[in-house]
Amino acid sequence: MLELRNISKRFGNVLANDRLNITVRTGTIHAIVGENGAGKSTAMRIAYGFYAADEGEVVVDGKSYTFTTPHQAIALGIGMVHQHFMLVESMTVTENIVLGAEPGSFAALDLAHAANRIRALSHDFHLDIDPDAIIEDLSVGQQQRVELLKALYRDARILILDEPTAVLTPAEVVEFFRTLRSMRETGKTVILITHKLDEVLAVSDEVTVMRDGRVVGQRTTKETNAAELARLMVGRDVLLRVEKAAAHPGTPVLRVTNLGMTAADGTRRLVSVSFEVRAGEIVGIAGVEGNGQTELIEVLAGLVDPSRLSGEVEFEGRNITGCTARQHKELGIAHVPEDRHRRGLLLDSDLSENSILGVHFREPAVSPPALVILDEAGIRRRAQHVIRDFDVRPPNPDLPARALSGGNQQKLVIGREFGLPPKLLLVSQPTRGVDIGAIEFIHRKLIGLRDGGCAILLVSAELEEVTALADRLLVIYHGKIAGEVEPGRVTNAEIGLMMTGGRA
Amino acid sequence: MKYFRQLIFPLVAIIAAFLVGAIVIFAIGDDPIYTYRLLIGSAFSWPDGIGYTLFYATPLIFTGLAVAVSLRCGLLNIGAEGQLTMAAFATAWTGITFGNLPAWILIPLACVTAVGAGALWAAIPGILKARFGSHEVINTIMMNFIAAGVASALTQSYFKEQGDPILQTRPISAAAHIPRLGQLLSGIPLRIPTNVAFVLALAACVFVYFFLWRTKWGYEIRATGQNPKAAEYGGVSVRKQIVLAMAVSGGLAGMVAVNEVLGYRYRYYQGFSPQYGFTGIAVALLGRNHPAGVLLAAMFFGALTRGGLFVDIFTENVSKDLVLVLQALVILFVAAEALFREQFIKWRILKGVKAS
Numbered sequence: 001m002l003e004l005r006n007i008s009k010r011f012g013n014v015l016a017n018d019r020l021n022i023t024v025r026t027g028t029i030h031a032i033v034g035e036n037g038a039g040k041s042t043a044m045r046i047a048y049g050f051y052a053a054d055e056g057e058v059v060v061d062g063k064s065y066t067f068t069t070p071h072q073a074i075a076l077g078i079g080m081v082h083q084h085f086m087l088v089e090s091m092t093v094t095e096n097i098v099l100g101a102e103p104g105s106f107a108a109l110d111l112a113h114a115a116n117r118i119r120a121l122s123h124d125f126h127l128d129i130d131p132d133a134i135i136e137d138l139s140v141g142q143q144q145r146v147e148l149l150k151a152l153y154r155d156a157r158i159l160i161l162d163e164p165t166a167v168l169t170p171a172e173v174v175e176f177f178r179t180l181r182s183m184r185e186t187g188k189t190v191i192l193i194t195h196k197l198d199e200v201l202a203v204s205d206e207v208t209v210m211r212d213g214r215v216v217g218q219r220t221t222k223e224t225n226a227a228e229l230a231r232l233m234v235g236r237d238v239l240l241r242v243e244k245a246a247a248h249p250g251t252p253v254l255r256v257t258n259l260g261m262t263a264a265d266g267t268r269r270l271v272s273v274s275f276e277v278r279a280g281e282i283v284g285i286a287g288v289e290g291n292g293q294t295e296l297i298e299v300l301a302g303l304v305d306p307s308r309l310s311g312e313v314e315f316e317g318r319n320i321t322g323c324t325a326r327q328h329k330e331l332g333i334a335h336v337p338e339d340r341h342r343r344g345l346l347l348d349s350d351l352s353e354n355s356i357l358g359v360h361f362r363e364p365a366v367s368p369p370a371l372v373i374l375d376e377a378g379i380r381r382r383a384q385h386v387i388r389d390f391d392v393r394p395p396n397p398d399l400p401a402r403a404l405s406g407g408n409q410q411k412l413v414i415g416r417e418f419g420l421p422p423k424l425l426l427v428s429q430p431t432r433g434v435d436i437g438a439i440e441f442i443h444r445k446l447i448g449l450r451d452g453g454c455a456i457l458l459v460s461a462e463l464e465e466v467t468a469l470a471d472r473l474l475v476i477y478h479g480k481i482a483g484e485v486e487p488g489r490v491t492n493a494e495i496g497l498m499m500t501g502g503r504a
Numbered sequence: 505m506k507y508f509r510q511l512i513f514p515l516v517a518i519i520a521a522f523l524v525g526a527i528v529i530f531a532i533g534d535d536p537i538y539t540y541r542l543l544i545g546s547a548f549s550w551p552d553g554i555g556y557t558l559f560y561a562t563p564l565i566f567t568g569l570a571v572a573v574s575l576r577c578g579l580l581n582i583g584a585e586g587q588l589t590m591a592a593f594a595t596a597w598t599g600i601t602f603g604n605l606p607a608w609i610l611i612p613l614a615c616v617t618a619v620g621a622g623a624l625w626a627a628i629p630g631i632l633k634a635r636f637g638s639h640e641v642i643n644t645i646m647m648n649f650i651a652a653g654v655a656s657a658l659t660q661s662y663f664k665e666q667g668d669p670i671l672q673t674r675p676i677s678a679a680a681h682i683p684r685l686g687q688l689l690s691g692i693p694l695r696i697p698t699n700v701a702f703v704l705a706l707a708a709c710v711f712v713y714f715f716l717w718r719t720k721w722g723y724e725i726r727a728t729g730q731n732p733k734a735a736e737y738g739g740v741s742v743r744k745q746i747v748l749a750m751a752v753s754g755g756l757a758g759m760v761a762v763n764e765v766l767g768y769r770y771r772y773y774q775g776f777s778p779q780y781g782f783t784g785i786a787v788a789l790l791g792r793n794h795p796a797g798v799l800l801a802a803m804f805f806g807a808l809t810r811g812g813l814f815v816d817i818f819t820e821n822v823s824k825d826l827v828l829v830l831q832a833l834v835i836l837f838v839a840a841e842a843l844f845r846e847q848f849i850k851w852r853i854l855k856g857v858k859a860s
Contacts, residue, residue, distance in 0.1 A: 301737070325736060344734060345734060372721070
């Protein structure tokens with residue numbers, strides 16, 4: 001049994017954990033849910049010894065501890081898999097797993113023995129990992145399983161998993177839950193940090209809900225439901241369903257004809273893709289991640305070297321194939337990138353500077369007539385506009401983007417792109433890593449933009465999200481459009497089949 | 505508070521360096537307090553101390569700014585040494601070849617030559633990086649050797665005075681000389697070599713601030729430096745920014761030639777720079793890549809150089825190499841900022857910024 005008793009932790013002025021009491025029973029899958037910034041990760045990092053608590057104690061099997069380093073927690077059989085993996089890309093699975101606990105005598109590394117143990121663990125827990133594989137050849141989902149093996153190899157009895165499904169495809173999530181259940185069967189305890197309620201309901205035995213650094217509820221999963229958990233998390237009733245009127249599509253805004261793209265390594269990422277998006281409609285792209293949707297959006301945003309393209313992209317009747325990213329923006333093509341940290345934000349710059357990225361070369365960011373000198377007042381007005389219209393919190397344009405939670409960062413990016421104003425919006429994973437309250441907000445904004453006559457192309461790894469928002473749905477598989485369906489007319493199972501190469 | 509945060513670590517680094525330096529002085533067998541009083545007193549006495557401190561600081565302001573601009577674009581220009589060498593030679597060439605022109609044309613022409621030569625020399629590794637992805641650190645350091653070789657060969661073959669045993673060019677035309685501050689302001693003795701280039705250095709600080717934080721070009725350079733992927737997404741041509749940042753950086757390094765050739769030695773002299781280009785990296789680091797910080801850091805390094813001469817003469821055992829020891833210690837402590845940071849947050853001197 002793992003218990004957190006009266007744990008408090010403060011970072012500067014922020015009380016991240018306020019007298020927490022959490023009890024996790026041995027042999028259960030225990031979900032900890034809460035919005036971003038609710039203090040879930042902090043609490044679990046305290047349990048893992050990564051942070052020292054200001055007050056309170058961690059109790060393992062009846063004995064009280066105050067950890068100061070993770071080594072103490074690991075010695076007690078507590079393991080943690082972080083959101084961001086800590087793997088050496090060029091080494092094999094075995095080498096990564098034994099790193100820091102190398103078997104054998106001082107110089108001679110006994111890797112064969114370790115590999116056998118890893119093979120056995122992989123088999124017992126349905127992980128399907130080859131100990132001799134090189135990390136960089138593995139998919140993200142497989143790398144996560146290597147992280148799990150790392151903890152299991154060190155005889156972890158209690159596994160803490162921080163947002164483990166954020167990087168997984170729907171099919172991988174199903175597999176992953178099977179693994180969690182098999183761990184439970186062997187008597188291990190799993191703590192799952194998440195903000196996805198369907199996952200909590202699908203796999204956990206018990207659930208603790210956190211809000212603003214406090215525990216606001218502890219339930220047996222069987223006796224609760226999504227609506228109750230959402231209300232506890234957000235503190236008010238939340239609309240879990242997307243409400244929208246029928247679309248009234250106008251003239252075609254984007255027409256893609258026989259688009260092909262070859263990556264730098266010579267592989268074909270898009271193969272004769274053709275479709276159109278009309279004003280006032282949302283066209284969704286469903287597909288397992290890595291089937292060309294990232295590339296498709298990057299091509300349409302002007303971020304791919306034209307020499308790698310074939311076919312034609314037309315915007316409002318003009319051929320824009322090979323135009324630069326800036327020309328795309330000038331035409332009114334906005335882009336919400338799939339990874340806001342990698343593409344969408346200058347994390348160390350303040351919100352003001354972030355609010356003009358991509359429109360920094362025109363009014364109001366620069367003063368006329370030369371359009372060279374930045375207009376401080378204009379930039380501030382624009383930032384305040386985005387902050388107000390998109391409820392970015394805290395509403396301080398001087399804060400660095402890094403200081404915001406994921407949901408608020410995403411609202412900042414979306415707000416900036418909405419202000420272009422766009423005739424076509426390319427939006428990828430609009431709610432990835434975003435909390436429930438913000439998801440509802442973002443969905444309503446997207447519907448509102450559609451109703452205002454904007455054409456929207458939406459890519460999301462969440463099948464629920466694309467089917468709920470899209471007016472038409474294209475399924476992409478191996479860089480080709482596998483088919484078009486009308487959401488609501490077909491089941492998710494049928495779409496799922498098309499996503500994996502079967503026919504609907 | 506915002507400025508305090510920026511200042512505190514450089515100040516801590518300087519204090520720590522002086523403390524460790526005191527141990528070194530004591531170990532050599534001198535009195536640290538006497539030595540430091542000598543060092544600081546001679547660097548800030550009026551008028552000679554301050555005058556020479558500013559004179560020594562002038563080239564470091566230019567090279568510090570040069571390195572800071574490149575770092576803001578995510579590039580490390582360690583070729584300021586080569587850029588200022590080429591600029592100094594080109595400036596001397598202009599001052600000799602166009603010596604018949606009147607001062608009001610010749611001086612601006614020579615300044616443009618200084619900036620242009622430095623910018624060109626730095627743009628070459630910039631273009632190589634943008635076009636072929638070859639690393640700017642390797643290429644700028646190679647360009648340093650080429651610059652030294654080219655300037656020395658041209659001087660030796662074409663621009664040396666007949667029979668001069670020293671590797672230096674003929675003097676430039678008197679029309680190209682820029683005045684010492686003493687010629688413009690009464691109260692400053694003429695013997696102090698601080699010249700108009702110092703005023704230009706102050707102007708360069710203002711220019712760099714304005715360029716980086718008040719123009720769209722600066723915005724694009726900083727965006728590229730922070731996150732090239734996001735800059736590209738925002739419609740910024742990353743390749744152009746790399747070339748632009750390197751050219752601006754080299755142009756600033758080239759301004760050293762104005763101080764050296766037009767304001768002090770009035771000719772190109774091989775080996776005139778005691779590694780201004782490399783000290784510029786330290787200046788930028790201590791000044792946190794901000795023009796105000798660079799200005800303060802360059803003054804500090806200038807003061808050390810000035811004070812070091814007196815320490816050398818008036819102490820028993822300590823030589824002017826103490827200055828190098830102090831410089832190195834400061835850099836070590838600046839680089840070790842992460843080590844202090846945790847403690848400072850614990851002692852509530854700084855507010856924590858981590859939160860999950």
